[in-house]
Amino acid sequence: MTDLSASSFVRQDLVAERAAPTKTTGFIGFLRTRLLNSPGNILLTILGLLLAWYIVVPAVRFLLVDAVWTGKDRTACLAEKAGHEVGACWPYIQAKLAQLIYGFYPEAQRWRVNLTYALGAALLLPLLMPRLPAKGLNSGLFFFAFPVVAFFLLHGGGISGFGVSWIAGLLQLFEQSIGGAGDLLVNLSKSSAIAPLLWVVGKVLVLVGVLIHWLILPLTWLRDQLQASSLPVWGDFLVTAVIVSAVMFVLGGGVRTGRGALLGSLLTFAGIAVGIKLMGLDHGGFPIVDTRLWGGLLVTLVIAITGIVASMPIGIALALGRRSTIPLIRIFSIAFIEFWRGVPLITVLFFATYMLPLFVPGNFAVDGLLRALIGVAIFTGAYMAEVIRGGLAAVARGQAEAASALGLSWWKTTSLIVLPQALRYVIPGIVNSFISLFKDTSLVSIVALFDLLGSLRASFSDPVWTTPTTAFTGFAFAGMIYFVFCFGMSRYSLFVENRLNAYRRH
Amino acid sequence: MSIAPRKPPLQFALRLKRALGGKTGWNGFAAQIAFAAILAWIAYEIVANARTNLETQHIASGFGFLNYNAGFDVNQSLIAYNNSDTYWRVFFVGLLNTILVSVIGIVFATVIGFVVALCRLSPNGVLSRIGGTYVEIVRNLPVLFQILFWYLAVLAALPAPRQSISIFSTFFLNNRGLIVPLPVSEPGLYPFLAALAAGIVVALGLRHHARRILFERGHMIRIWPYVLGCLVGLPLASMLIFGWPFKLELPQLKGFNFAGGARIIPEFVALTVALSTYTGAFIAEIVRAGVMSVHKGQMEAGSSLGLSRAATLRLIVVPQAMRVIVPPLTSQYLNLTKNSSLAVAIGYPDLVSVFAGTAVSQTGQAIEIIAMTMGVYLLLSLTTSALMSIYGWRINRSMAA
Numbered sequence: 001m002t003d004l005s006a007s008s009f010v011r012q013d014l015v016a017e018r019a020a021p022t023k024t025t026g027f028i029g030f031l032r033t034r035l036l037n038s039p040g041n042i043l044l045t046i047l048g049l050l051l052a053w054y055i056v057v058p059a060v061r062f063l064l065v066d067a068v069w070t071g072k073d074r075t076a077c078l079a080e081k082a083g084h085e086v087g088a089c090w091p092y093i094q095a096k097l098a099q100l101i102y103g104f105y106p107e108a109q110r111w112r113v114n115l116t117y118a119l120g121a122a123l124l125l126p127l128l129m130p131r132l133p134a135k136g137l138n139s140g141l142f143f144f145a146f147p148v149v150a151f152f153l154l155h156g157g158g159i160s161g162f163g164v165s166w167i168a169g170l171l172q173l174f175e176q177s178i179g180g181a182g183d184l185l186v187n188l189s190k191s192s193a194i195a196p197l198l199w200v201v202g203k204v205l206v207l208v209g210v211l212i213h214w215l216i217l218p219l220t221w222l223r224d225q226l227q228a229s230s231l232p233v234w235g236d237f238l239v240t241a242v243i244v245s246a247v248m249f250v251l252g253g254g255v256r257t258g259r260g261a262l263l264g265s266l267l268t269f270a271g272i273a274v275g276i277k278l279m280g281l282d283h284g285g286f287p288i289v290d291t292r293l294w295g296g297l298l299v300t301l302v303i304a305i306t307g308i309v310a311s312m313p314i315g316i317a318l319a320l321g322r323r324s325t326i327p328l329i330r331i332f333s334i335a336f337i338e339f340w341r342g343v344p345l346i347t348v349l350f351f352a353t354y355m356l357p358l359f360v361p362g363n364f365a366v367d368g369l370l371r372a373l374i375g376v377a378i379f380t381g382a383y384m385a386e387v388i389r390g391g392l393a394a395v396a397r398g399q400a401e402a403a404s405a406l407g408l409s410w411w412k413t414t415s416l417i418v419l420p421q422a423l424r425y426v427i428p429g430i431v432n433s434f435i436s437l438f439k440d441t442s443l444v445s446i447v448a449l450f451d452l453l454g455s456l457r458a459s460f461s462d463p464v465w466t467t468p469t470t471a472f473t474g475f476a477f478a479g480m481i482y483f484v485f486c487f488g489m490s491r492y493s494l495f496v497e498n499r500l501n502a503y504r505r506h
Numbered sequence: 507m508s509i510a511p512r513k514p515p516l517q518f519a520l521r522l523k524r525a526l527g528g529k530t531g532w533n534g535f536a537a538q539i540a541f542a543a544i545l546a547w548i549a550y551e552i553v554a555n556a557r558t559n560l561e562t563q564h565i566a567s568g569f570g571f572l573n574y575n576a577g578f579d580v581n582q583s584l585i586a587y588n589n590s591d592t593y594w595r596v597f598f599v600g601l602l603n604t605i606l607v608s609v610i611g612i613v614f615a616t617v618i619g620f621v622v623a624l625c626r627l628s629p630n631g632v633l634s635r636i637g638g639t640y641v642e643i644v645r646n647l648p649v650l651f652q653i654l655f656w657y658l659a660v661l662a663a664l665p666a667p668r669q670s671i672s673i674f675s676t677f678f679l680n681n682r683g684l685i686v687p688l689p690v691s692e693p694g695l696y697p698f699l700a701a702l703a704a705g706i707v708v709a710l711g712l713r714h715h716a717r718r719i720l721f722e723r724g725h726m727i728r729i730w731p732y733v734l735g736c737l738v739g740l741p742l743a744s745m746l747i748f749g750w751p752f753k754l755e756l757p758q759l760k761g762f763n764f765a766g767g768a769r770i771i772p773e774f775v776a777l778t779v780a781l782s783t784y785t786g787a788f789i790a791e792i793v794r795a796g797v798m799s800v801h802k803g804q805m806e807a808g809s810s811l812g813l814s815r816a817a818t819l820r821l822i823v824v825p826q827a828m829r830v831i832v833p834p835l836t837s838q839y840l841n842l843t844k845n846s847s848l849a850v851a852i853g854y855p856d857l858v859s860v861f862a863g864t865a866v867s868q869t870g871q872a873i874e875i876i877a878m879t880m881g882v883y884l885l886l887s888l889t890t891s892a893l894m895s896i897y898g899w900r901i902n903r904s905m906a907a
Contacts, residue, residue, distance in 0.1 A: 030631060033629075034629060034630060034631035035630065035631050035632060037629075041629070041630050044628070044630045044632070044633055045630060045631075045632050045633075048630065048632035048633045048636055049632055051636060052632070052636060177547070177551060178547075180554075181547075181550050181554075184554070325529040325530050325534065326530055326534040326537055326538055326541075327538070328538040328541055328542060329537065329538070329541055332541070332545070338888070338891075339884065341887070342883060342884040342886075342887035342888060343844075343880045343883045343884055343887075344844035344845065344847040344858070344883055345844075346847045346848060346850060346858055347847065347858060347862065347876065347879050347880050347883065350858070350862050350866075350876050350879075351876050351880070354866060354872035354876060355872050355873055355876055357559070358555070358556045358559045358560065358872065358873065359551075359552045359555055359556055360555055361555050361558075435646075439646075439647070439648035439649070439651075440648070441648075442648040442650040442651055443650055443848070445650070445851070446650075446848075446850055446851050453648070453650060453651055453654065457654065457658070460658065468663065471658050471659040471662065471663070472659050472663075475651070475654075475655045475658075475659050478651065479647055479651065479655075482646065482647050482648060482651060483643065483646050483647060486645075486646035486647070487642065487646045490646065
């Protein structure tokens with residue numbers, strides 16, 4: 001055994017310390033690796049910084065440094081008056097703010113708009129936070145109750161009846177339409193080559209009409225009785241509540257299991273009654289504000305939210321129809337989706353504005369805003385259908401197979417097993433649709449509705465505020481509103497996507 | 507004696523069920539009947555109401571109006587047009603203007619998109635942040651907002667013709683539009699075009715030849731000097747022999763306006779700039795996603811095979827990225843074409859503006875005109891999606907092979 005320390009192979013003293021490795025993290029590291037690591041890159045960095053400098057500095061000067069903050073009319077924003085080069089003319093925005101937010105909504109009634117905004121926010125925010133409970137109740141309130149309440153709040157007016165009257169009225173219209181078609185065919189059969197066939201079909205239709213007339217007789221009789229009574233709305237409400245609750249009780253399984261359904265139905269009707277009472281719908285409601293007076297951000301939000309709420313059922317129906325095995329329904333769904341996706345939104349709005357009024361009975365005037373809403377809902381529905389179809393395809397096939405193995409019907413499989421999972425997958429897609437819908441609402445300004453962009457454009461023509469910088473100021477303000485909404489939503493969509501894909505992260 | 511296989515039973519009812527109801531059987535058949543009845547009822551209601559409404563408004567339906575005189579002027583037209591031409595002519599004027607703005611917008615959008623994508627992918631921190639900011643800002647503002655911004659704010663703020671912003675004294679930008687030099691044809695134009703066409707044909711032939719040599723013998727032959735010679739040399743020779751193919755007529759300031767040159771109307775400039783910057787932001791994201799979808803190992807494998815960086819990019823990375831890029835890119839091109847219909851907001855005479863706008867308000871033939879307009883866009887998008895499914899099918903086939 002030899003002494004190791006004596007061996008010339010073993011080092012006797014410490015090696016000199018090496019310098020620390022070049023830092024590749026933090027700001028210094030960023031400078032080294034991403035900005036200044038080669039002559040070419042240094043050049044690019046300088047060019048990029050110059051570019052940013054020439055965009056950021058004028059923008060900041062325009063928006064803040066050179067901006068005029070107070071004034072009564074255009075003279076405040078002229079260079080001669082201000083004594084320096086004038087940037088943004090903020091008093092103009094101050095003067096036009098009400099118009100940009102509410103349009104020409106009467107000043108005394110604006111609290112109704114604010115209340116609607118507050119209600120919407122109070123329902124929407126908890127819906128967007130994945131951690132909060134009671135998503136079912138919340139989404140029910142937002143998607144079903146809120147649109148109705150918002151309609152009566154914003155538009156005003158009351159109701160003269162309830163479920164019984166409405167259903168009786170609708171069925172009567174249907175009966176008249178069927179009877180009218182039958183009469184038309186019978187008349188046509190006098191001068192046609194396929195006369196017997198037309199005659200037979202016409203007579204059958206007339207017969208169906210008469211049949212419907214007799215079938216709905218109890219309902220119409222009940223309606224007439226209720227309308228003749230002293231409290232038509234509350235009487236009708238009571239009858240509807242009793243009938244619907246009884247039906248729910250029986251469908252829910254009678255005495256054994258129907259108590260939950262009965263309770264839910266009664267609670268819903270109690271909520272509706274509170275709503276009717278609070279808004280005074282039984283005696284006229286709020287004063288009516290015509291939709292032509294609506295404008296600004298109000299119209300933008302109304303169209304965007306109605307569009308997304310109305311497009312959900314359309315999209316779900318079309319997506320299911322496109323996956324259906326029944327040929328006619330599938331072909332119809334495909335044709336419908338591809339048609340509306342193939343044409344620009346502006347032609348859809350033209351269609352809704354100019355053609356739709358021709359398609360409804362002449363005595364039935366369609367409101368201008370409603371026409372645009374119908375166009376937007378159909379258009380968005382077609383896009384939504386494709387988004388939801390993606391979600392349906394993402395649900396593993398085994399889920400539906402397991403459900404049918406358990407003996408669930410197609411409706412139960414779809415509504416209890418497949419759709420809930422599919423809708424959860426497509427939340428980011430739905431939010432992205434909402435972003436593009438929100439941006440697309442600006443198109444309604446072309447069909448003479450004054451949304452945010454339309455109001456902005458209208459405000460440019462006010463001679464009190466015409467200055468060289470008015471247009472830039474207005475666009476800067478509206479642009480900030482659009483950007484905040486869209487950017488916020490896209491960040492939210494990313495957040496949900498990350499949450500959904502959490503299992504993929506390592 | 508041979509044992510003949512027994513024929514399967516006919517199962518007539520089963521076959522009928524299949525034919526009528528598909529996989530769902532008689533229930534499906536009943537559903538189809540009910541659905542058809544509802545559709546027929548809605549169609550009847552629409553037709554009946556439309557007929558009554560048109561009668562009360564005294565509008566004759568049909569396409570006869572297309573042969574009437576339009577009687578209004580259009581401020582930009584690629585084909586000869588005056589206000590005594592028919593509505594047919596108006597339709598084609600609008601269609602051509604739509605195509606013009608779409609094609610030019612697509613070219614610029616592609617260039618912007620690829621440049622911004624390169625910036626975003628660049629290892630340089632400043633450039634990638636600038637690219638990212640551009641994409642976020644432009645994508646989160648409505649396209650109509652941007653069109654109006656360029657038209658009402660930027661272009662309206664430009665000076666009058668006398669104070670035009672001059673670019674190399676050949677292009678002039680003012681509030682009446684962009685004045686550009688106008689190429690005027692000279693006698694040498696046709697030989698020049700013929701020489702150019704011949705050059706392109708020969709170059710393509712050479713490329714084909716080189717590829718065949720490569721595949722047959724494995725030799726890479728050098729053809730680019732010859733290709734360059736054909737593409738540049740032939741037209742150059744024609745110019746030497748026959749003289750200039752065209753001369754540029756430069757705009758000159760005369761009095762209060764420009765004489766000579768061609769004027770591009772401000773509506774066109776605003777629409778092109780807005781559409782191409784907006785679509786460019788989307789294209790940038792598509793290109794970035796496409797390039798990032800190619801696995802890093804592909805690049806490494808390419809260099810370990812001894813390919814140069816350029817060859818790896820050209821032969822390995824780009825083809826794989828293109829597979830991801832092309833389908834969404836086409837749909838962006840389609841979107842740009844559809845968005846060009848927003849021209850109606852600023853009065854650029856595209857199809858929607860002159861036909862579905864002015865012509866509808868003059869004739870009242872809303873149903874026919876809007877149906878024709880929708881038909882044009884529908885035809886375009888259906889053709890594109892058909893081409894895309896063929897492309898997808900070919901990609902799938904080549905991936906499977």
